[in-house]
Amino acid sequence: MSGNTITQPTVPQSTVPQSTVPRSATSSLGRAARELELRRGEFDLALHLGRVRTVPDEGGGGRRVTRAEIERVRSEDGFPEALRERVKAVGTTEGAVLMGVTTGRFTRCARLGLVVPVKFYLNRYRAVVWLYLAEELRQFGADEQNAPLLKGRTPEGLRGQLETGLDLRPRNWRGRHMGFLLRQTEDPWARAAVVASLLDPVQVAEIVRDPYERAYLNRFRPERASHGAAPDTPAAQLVSRIVTAEDPDEISWLRADLGQALVEARASRPAPRPTPEASLTPVSPLAAAAPAASRPREAALDDRAPGVQPPERQRTLLGWLRRRNP
Numbered sequence: 001m002s003g004n005t006i007t008q009p010t011v012p013q014s015t016v017p018q019s020t021v022p023r024s025a026t027s028s029l030g031r032a033a034r035e036l037e038l039r040r041g042e043f044d045l046a047l048h049l050g051r052v053r054t055v056p057d058e059g060g061g062g063r064r065v066t067r068a069e070i071e072r073v074r075s076e077d078g079f080p081e082a083l084r085e086r087v088k089a090v091g092t093t094e095g096a097v098l099m100g101v102t103t104g105r106f107t108r109c110a111r112l113g114l115v116v117p118v119k120f121y122l123n124r125y126r127a128v129v130w131l132y133l134a135e136e137l138r139q140f141g142a143d144e145q146n147a148p149l150l151k152g153r154t155p156e157g158l159r160g161q162l163e164t165g166l167d168l169r170p171r172n173w174r175g176r177h178m179g180f181l182l183r184q185t186e187d188p189w190a191r192a193a194v195v196a197s198l199l200d201p202v203q204v205a206e207i208v209r210d211p212y213e214r215a216y217l218n219r220f221r222p223e224r225a226s227h228g229a230a231p232d233t234p235a236a237q238l239v240s241r242i243v244t245a246e247d248p249d250e251i252s253w254l255r256a257d258l259g260q261a262l263v264e265a266r267a268s269r270p271a272p273r274p275t276p277e278a279s280l281t282p283v284s285p286l287a288a289a290a291p292a293a294s295r296p297r298e299a300a301l302d303d304r305a306p307g308v309q310p311p312e313r314q315r316t317l318l319g320w321l322r323r324r325n326p
Contacts, residue, residue: 023058025067032065036073037080038087045087045118048180049133063184089118089131098134099141101150112158113168114149115140116176120242121227126235128242130169170242171250174198177243181222188268192261193220198245199254207258216271 027035033043036052046052047063052073054063073083090098095115096106109115110130115137117130140146148155154162181194196204196217208214224243229235245251 023064026055026057026064027067027070028064029054029062032070035070036083038084042084042087045089046083048118048177049087050180050183051083051086054184086135088134090134090137091129091131094134095132095137098137099150101141105150105154108154108158108162109149110169111162111167113172114146116172117169118173118176120173122229122235122238126238128238130173171245171247174243174245174250187220188261188265189216189271190220192258192265193217194222195254195258195261197221197224198243199251199258200244203251203255204258207255208262210271212273213262213271 029043029047030040032052033040036043036046038046043052047054052065053069054065057064073079076082092103092106092110096103099106099109099115101109106115110117110132115132118133119131121129121131123129141150149158178194178198181197182191185191185194196208204217205214208217225239227235227239229239245254
């Protein structure tokens with residue numbers, strides 16, 4: 001969007017050990033949520049924010065939480081209330097109360113990118129409901145440097161951006177979501193796939209011209225959340241617009257990042273591709289051993305070398321026809 005004054009957030013590197021841990025020393029995500037006394041939505045947000053760290057499942061079944069990590073979180077001061085407070089997400093109305101402003105001013109701050117949503121969902125009217133971390137809103141409201149933004153008339157420059165339709169909520173959510181996905185892996189191809197997942201497939205195809213590399217990226221592509229929207233519905237199209245970069249400068253930034261990620265991925269290992277032998281059409285042993293009489297007539301004629309006489313039965317039939325038609 002034009003008038004964008006907010007820079008893309010720096011994506012933190014993964015702080016989670018990526019080497020697999022014996023399954024016996026880990027717990028499933030559901031069990032970890034119960035032991036940490038969190039509802040599933042709270043637990044998912046705790047993972048998103050890095051409050052609870054995960055490791056790969058050695059069996060290839062996704063992510064798991066080590067027993068040591070569960071004990072670490074449980075031993076923190078104020079558990080579990082303090083943990084719940086750190087992952088509490090609120091909407092516009094409650095967020096405005098926390099910051100001491102009207103809902104209208106809160107929405108303007110969010111559109112300007114001053115506060116960043118942490119998740120969203122569609123209500124029954126297919127309207128987008130943005131949620132924000134209560135902890136971050138309290139900190140923003142308590143910072144004296146933000147007082148001019150919370151009281152009095154909105155600065156003229158910011159008003160001009162709002163009048164042009166500026167809304168950085170989708171973009172800032174994408175940046176935050178990408179950071180979460182990147183923290184979950186250190187594999188170069190998987191990291192490239194995370195960046196590619198925010199771009200339109202046409203944009204990806206322009207950068208990744210090798211079809212085998214595109215196919216390999218798709219193997220690592222993170223699954224897009226549907227937010228309860230059925231495929232090919234207006235709600236699904238709305239979700240797709242939110243999770244796909246659309247601002248020219250954002251697209252340019254992601255394209256450059258994808259190009260660099262591909263350089264690192266190719267240096268780690270090439271994308272698999274079929275061997276020359278595998279690309280040849282295999283011939284069935286039964287077909288190869290079948291007699292010529294069982295093949296189509298055209299194929300049998302094509303296989304016959306020049307000057308080779310036809311089978312005896314064909315010569316007899318031709319002679320009989322000649323005698324019948326002198």
